[in-house]
Amino acid sequence: MKQNDRNFLWKRMAKKKNTGSQEVTMAPKVRKAWRKRLGEADYQEMMVECNSEAMALLVKTAGGWVYCYNNWEHEKMTGFGQKAIRNQSLKTVLGEAYYQVYEKNADWCRESGETILFKGTASWNGEIRERMCRMTPVENDGQDFIVVTELNTKVLKDWMTKNHLATTRFDQMFQTHTATMLLIEPESGRIVDANPAALAFYGYSLEELKTMTIDQINTLSQAAVHDLRQQALAGRQQYFLFPHRLKSGAIRMVDVHASPLELDGQQYLFSVITDATEREQNAAALYREKELHKTTMDAIHDGVITTDAEGNISYLNPAAEQASGWQLADVLGKPFDAIFPICHEYTREPLTGLLAQVLEDGQGQEITVPTVLLNKEGMMIPIETSLAPIRAQNGTISGVVMVFRDITLSREKKRRIEYLSYHDALTGLYNRRFYEQYFSQKEIKLIHPMAFVMGDVNGLKMTNDVFGHAIGDLLLESIAKTIKVGAGSRNQVIRWGGDEFMIVMPGSDLKDAERLVKRIKEKLTDICINGTIEASVSFGMALKKSRDDEPGAVLKKAEEMMYQIKLLESKSMRGTTINALLAALDEKRAETKAHTMRLSDHVMKLADLLALNVEAKNRLILLTMLHDIGKVGIPDHILGKPGSLTDEEWQIMQTHSEIGYRIATNVPELHVVTEEILHHHEKWDGSGYPSGLSGEKIPLNSRILAVVDAYDVMTHDQVYQPARSHEDAIRELRDQAGSQFDPRLVERFINQLSHW
Structure with a gap:
């Protein structure tokens, strides 16, 4: 390296000496430029020289370990320059009292081939210093070298003090916080640590928890829990809802907030756990309540329509959809009055303002007037309906619910029930209840004269026994129809019992009754059931002569006469019946x-x-x-x-x-x-x-x-x-x-x- 370039670098790097960084860093472009300018060897030398830690290179010789190189920081610390330190033994540089620790560790480092870290003491520049020493073995061309880095203990102590403070704060928070906390090894799921709140929640001692994995607490599958741990470790998901099993066997639903945490160079998952059982139970209960409400609304036969506070439709149950012809999706959010006009059944006048009144005064309304609902096709459906306010938790009115019932079928059923209550189901004639209601009227009791005619079907029991009740019923229906037609609309025909009929003839005397019976008997001869059975009825009659005569007493006289006639007709009827049966058998x-x-x-x-x-x-x-x-x-x-x-x-x-x-x-x-x-x-x-x-x-x-x-x-x-x-x-x-x-x-x- 040229001396000018070296001097420039020393000046450049001098400003970086006290920054606390272990290595002076340069931008990639600058580093690349210097590599090209200085050469690879000079660049490596520069990186060593500019390191803020004291570094030296030891080489193994026959006489032991000797120095062959050191950087500027090492020179300042020991007082030995690069030329002065070469081939100097550990004893010379470190002092006789201290070199043996270095020598012993250098031998072990060379034999093990691993980097080691130890605390060493040396006498440098007349001063005894304690340092952390790192030794890294290096082999080059068959020669054993060791790179020695003397670490500044002050920097280490400052870092440890700072780290200890952070650790202490974390530990205090971990130990005193009321939230349940676990420290978990991500790969195995092993529980590394647990705070007192966790011990109280799960019911285990700390020693028990440390022998367990989170899979033994989480009731999900081991594979699923492992996958979710990896997601938390990677930061892809931090919140989870898990079912955890306590030592007692109880299952609690918990919220888990898990984040990766590095301690002493090791990755962990730090989990903060909150018992969410009550919340989840409340949520489940609320869901069940909503489902029950929905199921109830869907199941009832009454139509249910709800609106919001502005009178816009918010819900229709299936019965309302079926009755109105509208689907919820078609009317959701639309004004109630525009979709479901309610009118008076007879005047067809719209009943306006019903919804607005409930929204205004908060009072429910039972609509008592005959009412119809106009459906989607414009048909008017008779309904019974009521409206009630829907109140929010704070008591304000948040909408209206209308419950209505299509009474078309119920009206028809009512008419049918009323009909059956006064009519015989088989023949369609009036029954005894009608008779009682008929004569409960004062004006009817005052009518006179009034003829009573009683008739009894001959041979009905034999017909039922021989041909079955279906044929017997057919015979009764035919006789009833004949009597009804013969009696005319002026007289009342009543089925009095199983095989008995009664005719009430207001304003008629016995001669009128005799003529009526004769007419009916002539018509009865036309009846022939199943090609075999002929109709025969014995009749008796009596007369209510004045308003003081009780209908019951008159009816009893008609019955007595009927039984007398029946006795006279029964013998010939039996013979006729037997002959008819034999004739029928001949035909078969x-x-x-x-x-x-x-x-x-x-x-x-x-x-x-x-x-x-x-x-x-x-x-x-x-x-x-x-x-x-x-x-x-x-x-x-x-x-x-x-x-x-x-x-x-x-x-x-x-x-x-x-x-x-x-x-x-x-x-x-x-x-x-x-x-x-x-x-x-x-x-x-x-x-x-x-x-x-x-x-x-x-x-x-x-x-x-x-x-x-x-x-x-x-x-x-x-x-x-x-x-x-x-x-x-x-x-x-x-x-x-x-x-x-x-x-x-x-x-x-x-x-x-x-x-x-």
Whole structure:
């Protein structure tokens, strides 16, 4: 390096000596220029010379460590210039009492190959000084060197004092602050330190926490917690909401504010933790309350509309949207009165100012006048509605809520309920409640004359038993319609009971009543239900002659007369009903009459062989005629089915014996054969129906009919099978003797056939 350049640098750098920096820095452009001007070796020498720390270079020789170079700071401190210090031993430069520490550390530095730092003492310029010494091993061309840097202890002490003050302040804050604080190693999550507030919060001792990682406290997954620690360390995220588990096992939600912190050259995460459990619980409760409110508003059938303090729409629930035709998105923020005009139902005059009144005086309003709401399509919907103020926490009015109900359906239901309360549901006629309300009116009680007509349907129970209640109801409806038409609009027709009807005839006498009954009876002859059932009604009548006659007493007389007439008509009605049923059976099965005649011939001959008495023979003939009477209640598609019956169809077919039994029980003259009709399909071994009777528990006439009927059915064509030969039928009877049939009767019947 040229001397002029060196002198310039010394002057230039002299101003930097007392700045406290360890190395004089230059701008990159200046450094590059000086490298070019001075050369690489001179530049390196310049960097050493300009360093504010005392530096020297030791070399290992056969005699030990000797100096070979030092910089200007080292020269000032020791008194040895660059030329004077060369080849000088440690003992010469440091003094005999102090060189051994340096020599020992130099040897260790050379052997370990690592930079070391130690405290050393030397006698320089007649003054004993204590310094921090740093030794760094260097090898060049096989020669061992050590770079020695004597660090100024005053600077170090000043830095340590300053750092100690900062550390002390941090420690005081850490230890005394009421907030929970943790110091965490970022990579492993190990808890390095915890303040007393943290110990109190988590319930652990400091020793316990220092053996734990934050993953053992945070209930999130270990991977998730590690990822979030790295984000905090990098400064990408500093706030977190975590669920932390205390020593007691309780889970607390905590706010964590985490920031990177460097202590003694080591990176840590400094976390300030606040218990947020109550806040989060309140937030969750508020959310649940809002959801409950929303769910409630969404679920109720009443329409709900809310506005803000200016009367602009803020909310519609689904019921309001459906009733009005508007969607919330279409009307949000728009004036209520412009979207939902409310009018008087009858005058159609707008009811203005309702919302403004509530906003002004803060009083709720129940709209009592008949009201309609104009929907999106311009249709008027009848509503019941009320308005109430919405108050803020400070008591001010922040809006209005309107609750309304579309009463279109409720009005219709009300009308329907009122109708049903005074009308019979089946026939549509007035009911007994109407009668009571009708005669509760004083003006009605004063009317006279007034004829009362009572009617009772004949044979309804039998119809229900045989054909089912659906057919019975159809018969009642037809009779009710006929009576209603025959009575005209001037008279009141009432369904009095299950099979009873009453006609109230204001201003009419008994002759008028007789003419009305005659007219109705003529019309009833036109009724024929299911091609079989004819309508028959017995009528009785009585007259309210003066205003003093009580309607109840007059009605009772009409009932008494009706029952007398019913007794006279019932016997002929039963005969008519039986004949009608037999005729219906003939129509369902064309072979029934011929079949009955053959059966009658066979059973009478068998009865003679069995020496039955006259009463038993009469019952047997009656049974032969009526045993299949119950088939009138079996659908035609089952009776006439050419193929095999399904299980369901067969179950229906088996009910004909029970239907026949019910028919017979309704006719006193047939009571003698009710049991024989019920059991004519029982089998000797007990596998028959409907009761599973066996052996002689089956009535004798039923057993006789079973054998004869089976033979006749087998030897004549049926819809489901062709006729079989006499021989096949005999074989089948013998095969089934003892199982289906009484074996003694089978043999008697076969013997009888052989004599024909």
